[in-house]
Every structure is written in C-alpha cells, then in structure tokens.
Amino acid sequence: MAELNELSAIEAARRIESGDLTAEALMRACLERVAERDETVRAWAHLDPDQAIAGAMAADAAGNPGPLAGLPVAVKDIIDTADMPTRHGSTIYGLNRPNADAAVVTQTRQRGGVVMGKTVTTEFAWRNPGPTGNPHNAAHTPGGSSSGSAAGVADFQFPLAFGTQTAGSVIRPAAYCGAVGFKPSVGTHSREGVKELSNYLDTVGCFARSVEDAAFFDAVLRGGAPAALDGFDTTPPRIGVMVPFRIEAETAALDMLETVWRRAEAAGAAIRDVPSSTDFEALADLQTVVMTGDSGRALEWEYARHPERLTRFYRDNIALGLAMADGALAAAKARADKAREEQAALFEGVDVLLTLPAPGEAPLGLGFTGDPLFNRVWTILGWPCVTIPAGSGPNGLPLGAQIIAPAGEDARALAAAAWLEKALD
C-alpha cells in the first residue's frame, strides 16, 4: 500500500471526502517526508510545519471545503501569499510579506486547498538558481525556475504545486525531476499577485505526478469540472512528431522519443512526422527579445533601487532590456502574435505534437538549471504544453515526453498526454 504522501491528489481528495482520511493526516505524512528528505532536496523557500498542519486542521474543521478537500498545495515563491514570505528568489525581497494572496492562491484556498509552503525559485524566475537538488540525484539540477515545486512533487513531498513559465520554467524542471508539468494556454490563469517577468509570456502552470492530477488541479482553478481525459479512448490521437533544435538534443532523449512514438503507434495512435520549421529559429530569437525587453521593464525598480542585490546576469539583462526600443519590443510582440496564427498550420492532420521537453537528462551541478531552448518557442506561441515522464537516461535520471496542442485546446493536450501516459505504462 502506498504511503499517504504518495497518494494521487484525486485519490487523496476522494478519501478525505469519504471520511477515510483527514487533511491533517495527509499533511503530517507529507511533512514526515519533508523531514526525511529536505536536507537532500531543499525544495523549500518557506515551510512552517505548524502553519501547514493548522491549515489542514482548519480544512478538516470546515467540513466539505471544496474540490481540493484540504490537499497540500506548494506555491512557487514568486506568487504572493499574505501569511507567508514571498521572496522571489532575491534578497531584495528578503523581508517581503505581501498584504494579500495572489488570485490563484485565493482560488486554491477558496476551493479547499491548503497552502503547505513556498517553494524555491531562481532569482525572479530566471537564471540564478536556489539550493534545490534533483530528487533522483541531488548533485544534478532539478531544472528551473520552478525548481522546488518540480522537485518536491516528484519527491512525494506534496501532490500538487504551482509553477510559472516564461521560457521553460514548468516543463523543463518537470521533465528533469520525473514529474508531470502542465503549462496551459497563455492567459488561462490570473497572474494577479504573481511577480511579473514578461507580461507577454508569463504563464501560471502546475505540477503533479499524473496527468489526471494535473488536469484535476487545473480544472479546479478554472472553477469548472475536471476535463474529461477519455477523449481519445475510442479514437487514439493523431500525433505529429516534431523536434525543433534536434541538433541540441542528447542521443538518449532522441532514442527515448522514438520509443515513445513507437509505443504510441502500437497502441493505435496515428503517427506523422512533422518537419521542424526553420521559423522556430527566428521564434526563439523573438522569445529572447520579448523576455529581455519585458523583464527590463518589469524589474526597473529593482535595478534602480537595489542594483547591488541583483546578480550579474540580471544586471546585464535588465540593462539590455531597458536599452531596447519600445517600438522594437512592440514589433517583436506583433510578430509573435502573427506567428501564433501562422504556426497553427502545424496541426494540420494531427491532434497534438509530440516533442522533447528538454535536451536530455538534468545536467550535473546546481549552478545552472539547464537550457530552456526546447520550451521557448512553445511558450511564445502561447500553446498548452504537458510533459510526462518517459523513462530515464544514461545517468539514471528522468527523461520526459512533451505534448503540445493548439491555443485554447488545453483539454485536448491533457487528454492526449493522459492517453500517452497509459500507452507507456
């Protein structure tokens, strides 16, 4: 029998609702796991066990508190919480305690979730990492920027977590840690109370250990019923295999991808090769321009007032962003808008695209969270992305497979990912 902390979110919620389990017992099991593992994984920017237990007890006391039923939810530390610090991975915010919860935190709490604590993020959700190690081998990066959320979910410290993605900050760490990561269509969830990096790119997403759990959490946040994941039960998905930037991929990752599509084909999926478009090269450039220009504007206060507390990477990038012409930034966004329409043709004849979520396994070392190149174009296109675990590489670290659907077709992305998850099982 699985330990309580290993229960899926849906199973745990079901048991709590049926009276078999209390939110408090579940939280205590998660905290025990944290006590065992925190020295190694270091996923937390803030965790007060008493506060977490009090939250779970309050959920129990409230009776039927909503669909999240008292489940522990970990929150990336660039998302505001009124009862916990929110440090954005920066000493500039070392003493920051927001006055209010972010919109997605409010939704989580209103629908029965218990904010367990705040998870480690890189500095303002970009490059400079925190202390988190990969739960499969803590000498390797967990990826970033949503490092703690990805590592902690994969390490069975909590069933659900929030992340955000501006380049590859949900999908890549999920793949590196062997978790499921979901980045919805851009604009899906409110960014109110989420530290802005790029108003064009930032997308709130989530982590879980199954597609079903991620879909459940996402649906609760949307305020609707969980998406039906059986969309491909009778007719398996038509999958286009597309690997932009293939030259940057590790052999093990490419081999894994072939295994994945062959299994999918064996399970009934129609597989088609979608040639990698050279447009993607230019779109990656565009993502850099938008992210740098936007972040310079978003972090202008920090740069002006606390320059000495920004790492060199950020100083350089903010300086570049501020030097960018407003017109050039607007033109880049206009080109991205156009690409969002034009590139939709990639889905001609296929339901979803299958691609790599990262170049390969999590790199050695905690100084660099890995290359987001395999995420950046999907992010600027604003399309829904799901990554699922798909075996491991030569170092015994997880590999992933990423499913992409057209803008707004989030339910389709999740259904296809769930179908593939079963096919690989």
Place this chain on the structure above:
Amino acid sequence: MAELNELSAIEAARRIESGDLTAEALMRACLERVAERDETVRAWAHLDPDQAIAGAMAADAAGNPGPLAGLPVAVKDIIDTADMPTRHGSTIYGLNRPNADAAVVTQTRQRGGVVMGKTVTTEFAWRNPGPTGNPHNAAHTPGGSSSGSAAGVADFQFPLAFGTQTAGSVIRPAAYCGAVGFKPSVGTHSREGVKELSNYLDTVGCFARSVEDAAFFDAVLRGGAPAALDGFDTTPPRIGVMVPFRIEAETAALDMLETVWRRAEAAGAAIRDVPSSTDFEALADLQTVVMTGDSGRALEWEYARHPERLTRFYRDNIALGLAMADGALAAAKARADKAREEQAALFEGVDVLLTLPAPGEAPLGLGFTGDPLFNRVWTILGWPCVTIPAGSGPNGLPLGAQIIAPAGEDARALAAAAWLEKALD
C-alpha cells in the same frame, strides 16, 4: 640552453640580425614544437608548414627585413590575411580568403615579421569556443576569444601573436595560459581588416612570454622604437591595489594578489589600497549594452543571410542588439565617454592599478572560455592593460596579475608590468 622555439622574440631577432640564426631555422623549430603539441593544444585555425617556412626563407633572403627580423607571428583568425583563410570562427566564412591583409598584418610584414598561420578564435570573437585546450592541462579552457594565440605563445609554438579584446579576449586567455597579454589603449592599432564586433570597444592587442617582448612587438607596430621599460628603475611604481567584483574571485587568486603586492612592496613599490568603486557595477552593465548593441549592428548581414550558421548564443544576442534603440546605444557610449574622464581620478596618487585578470584558474572544460567580468570595465574605459604570470592555483594552472594605466599611458603600463615581472622573479 633553451631550444630555439623557446627564445624570446628580442633575443631571437638579435641573433638573426647578427647572423647567428636564420629565420628559417627558428620557424622550423617552432613548427617542430607544433608537430609535437598540436594534437593536444589545437591552437591553429590554419597552419601550412611549407607556407610558413617559405615566409621565413623569404625574410632571410631579404637580408635585414626590419625590426621583426623574420620572427614568426601568429594571427588571430578574425584578422584578414590575403594568403591564408580568415574564418572568424564561423562556418559562414568557411571559404573566406580576403583580398587584402589587415593593416596590422601589413605592418607586421613590412617590418620583417612572418605570419606563421591563423590561430583559433571563438565564433566572431565572442562566446562559442573552438577546439583549443589550455597548454598546461588541455582539459581546461585556454580562455578566449583569442584562444589559439594565448595557448600557442604559452606553449612555445611562436614568440608573438595578435589578439583582440572587446570584453576580455586578450587579458583573460593570457592569464589562463600563463602568457603575457597586452591590450593597449583603445584606438592604438588600426582595426582595418579586423572583423568588427564593437566599434566602441574592439582593441587589437598582443601576446608574448615577457613584457619586454610584448612591448617590443607593440612598439614595432606603432612604427616607433620599443618603449623604455626602465621607467621605474630608480623610483619603483606607486601601485594602487583595486579588486572590483572581488566577490566573484577565487580565494587562490586573491591570495596570489596579496603575495604579488607584498613582493612589490618589498621591492620598493609604494602600495595603496584603492577601494573598489560601485560605479564599476554600472560600467559592467554599460559594457554589455554597448557590446550587444554594437555587435547586433556589426553582424546584421550574417544574421540576415546565414541565421542557421550562427550559434544560439549569437542569434539571441544579435536579435537583442538589433532591438536596441539607436538612441540608447548612443547614450550608453556617451555615458562611457564620461566615465573615461571621471574614473581617471582612480589614479590619484598612484602610477598604475594592480588587479586580477580573471576570477582564478582556467575553468575545467572547453565549452566555456571563462568569465570576462574582470576585464569588461577596463575595456570600456579604454585603458591599457597588461597581464603577467603570477604563480599557479590549486589545480596547477597559471594565475596572473593585471596592471592598468590611464588612457594613453601605455608605456607606463608596460614599464610597471616589466618592473613587477622582475620583482616576482
């Protein structure tokens, strides 16, 4: 007795002029060294031994061919040569054979130097490295972008070489390889025929194995007599010790720097602590803005016509540079102009500054040539910089000590470096 290839440039020229040695014999000795070492050090982008020997024989045949007397000179492969390929470290220029020599190559040849071959550069003298390894341990980077010139001089493959510096491309590789590197005041040597990266920053410099040799080569290029290096014989220099970005330095490098100034003090130098200015943080940002903006403009053709042959780093940076407002770039340069005047006050009461040329030893791996942070501000200030070898670190790799003088005071920088070289001997 030293092997011929280990002779100093000055000694070799003296022997050739006196008839003790031929340029051909010297070139053959250098080529023998290359034959032994090239598999390990891989300093060359182009080397045709027959061509090199023919050049030396022609110098011998010409009789007294000028002050360089038939010495082998290695040329960084972003500097045009009419008789050799000039590839700029990029496949875009894989078949490029310029029509004419660059101005500094013309000067070299007119004054008796023999261009031995072209040395490995990173892609367009910025980030993406070539195959060169550090001659002290080829698993470590030689630094860059003037990788082959620094490694080959230090490895006794040639006595003199050209490099260029836009961020830290002369001083850092010289320090990593245990060579002497000299970056003159900006604007000293012609950049005609040198692939442009930044018209504000690019500076042609040189490598040798002693300050005296570097000063000799530099003086020949200026068309004058070698600078007098005995300026501090009777009154040792007043040295200001200043370490901007100290927090980024390795302990071994900081310890070495203390050893250096203590020995200088023991040898009679007046030592003063010059507090690190926080202005340097902003000047480093400014260097990034200028280098990125300028390089976007300098490489616009390559980006427009051969985008698929640029590495991701360059694509991103050129895209950022092109998105930069002309006004912002001009304003950055105007601020740098102003800083060149204001920061001159750092020399109040001292002749030169002593600082680190790099954060420490050459990093492990050939994928990254190391951080130019300890060079970037001196480069944007346009001041003359000399680095000399100063012991080794925990991995047995060279450390360096960098001497900086005010704008135009190149002879002073060289004289102080020569004095320090003796004091450390």
